Amino acid sequence: MIHKQKIAILGAGESGAGTAILAKKEGFEVFVSDFGKIKEKYKSVLEELKVEWEEGGHTESKLLDADIIMKSPGIPDSATIVKKLVSQGIPVVSEIEFASKYTDAKIIAITGSNGKTTTTKWIHHILKNARISAGIAGNVGDSFAKQVAEEKFDWYVLELSSFQLDGIVDFKPHIAVLTNITPDHLDRYNYNLDEYVASKFRITKNQTEEDFFIYDADDNIITEWLNTHSVRAQKLPFSLQKKLEKGAYLEDNNIKINTLNTQFIMPTSSIALEGKHNTKNAMAASTVANLLKIRKETIRASMEGFQAVEHRLEKVLKINNVLYINDSKATNINATYYALDSMESETIWIVGGVDKGNNYSELLPLVNEKVKAIICLGVDNSRIFEAFGNCVDIMVETQFMEEAIKIAYKLGEKGNVVLLSPACASFDLFENYEDRGRQFKDAVRNL
Structure with missing residues (x-):
């Protein structure tokens, strides 16, 4: 009899419930464990799947019996149970890592201390307007794993936190976007900015020369890291301060974007959202669109018609x-x-x-x-x-x-x-x- 692979899922929120759906579909024996109380909507998902679950604590023996652990991003690596699982040699991964193994879709991944939700939604908005089959997940929308289990998209636009990136091994986005880096969540990184920066740059870890890395060239923390580390992906910076040969820059109140021998020009006055930070978000989003060879009229219309993200200005x-x-x-x-x-x-x-x-x-x-x-x-x-x-x-x-x-x-x-x-x-x-x-x-x- 073939041994069914066992997955234990730590945390039964959006990513945990989504991973349970995908793991069950892929033939895993699933056990879900939450240290706190599980919300009713996720309990009903687990009940429907007929998977074993617990709340209010962890049964250590069952977790140690797993072949792989999916850890929800809210649980720190310093948690006692996580350290014990790692010490036993059990792979502990994020939902993003686990789900990416079960889809052939190409991935656009966005991270950064600020602006990542707006940029993620803006990119998805452009893709939708261009009639490209694309899901949106990560920190927004339904769980990535759930969508991989239930949908069939050609592309995914994923908003990723440093916590989600900490749990990747082979995850590889075709296009990675890094909006900016400022000190944030340092309590999770031993109050060490270098550890937090390294976490953000994990988005480029598995990229090759065929992939693309879009980033803010005005951000000193990013540029300093790039001066001392190599990224294999093709680099496409954006800047409000300097003229760039490749990437996006500002000139005479126009955004100019050069990628793969194609140029796109758009006045900043036609961007739906106000503020310098949104000009940068627009640069990142339209650089992605230009890479995908989306029609210039579609990009312009998408820049003008985009609605602000809730709770952001x-x-x-x-x-x-x-x-x-x-x-x-x-x-x-x-x-x-x-x-x-x-x-x-x-x-x-x-x-x-x-x-x-x-x-x-x-x-x-x-x-x-x-x-x-x-x-x-x-x-x-x-x-x-x-x-x-x-x-x-x-x-x-x-x-x-x-x-x-x-x-x-x-x-x-x-x-x-x-x-x-x-x-x-x-x-x-x-x-x-x-x-x-x-x-x-x-x-x-x-x-």
Whole structure:
């Protein structure tokens, strides 16, 4: 009798449930284990699959009996059970690694500290408009593994975090995009920036000379790494600051893209989303489109017609001539820098949450120039007070979104902007950044 390969899945969220679907289809004996409580919608998936599962702890003997482990990205490598499995020589991989073995589709993979969701959705939007068969997965949409099991796409556009990239072995995207690198999630990387950078560059690990690597040439961390490491893929940089022979650059308010002996030119005025960071996201997305030889008219129409990602500089409402903007997805300093940089009116800034070791000094020039009041929304706001106490006349703190919006409403004057751009994670007061953004929008609509 042929031994059925055994897979143990750590974590029963979107990636865990999706991996269970694909593993069952591919003939694996599946065991799912979650240290916490499994959401009802994923429980019903596991019940329907008739796979064995547990919650509220791990049965070590069953995990050690597996031939392969799929670890959900939220579980750190430092977790005791993960270290034990690795020490026993059991391969521990990510959903992305596992699922990629069961599809022939070509992959466009996007990573970066900021801008990856917008760039991923923008690329998928262009592909859809060009009638190219493409799925969207990773940190967005349905699980990659689930789609590999149930769909038949020619291409996948994957948004990948450093945590997902940490679990790859053979995964190879045909086109890799690195939007930028700024210090983020350093608590998962021993507070060592070099480890985090190396994690991001794993996206290029298995690429060959036939593949492509698109990256921000204005990003010092990226360019320094490339000066001392080799990437086999063909490099296509993008830049707002310098003219490039290959890749994308800005000249006379036009984006110019040169790839594979074809050129594409588009005025920045026709880009749907505002801000320098979105010009860069547009450069990355249209470089991908140009590589795929998508018609120039389709690329232009897709650049003009793209809708902003929810919780990323999302204009909610204008009340008494005060505009309320939801940028809850800004969970680090760099994302908030871009948000403040794109403000053209006096701003009431809502900031705070779980600080990841932020260096707020980078924001000082923008706060001095643009911010008239700061509302701290977090359990511990001491570092924000310390950083900006001398910059603005009005600083208040609260632990309730509704109260934050009422304060902002009182402070707001004609032409002002109220900007939620926290520069911090959300877990002290909210379920996640989406919950924080939705509460912001609800509170604004209830004014």
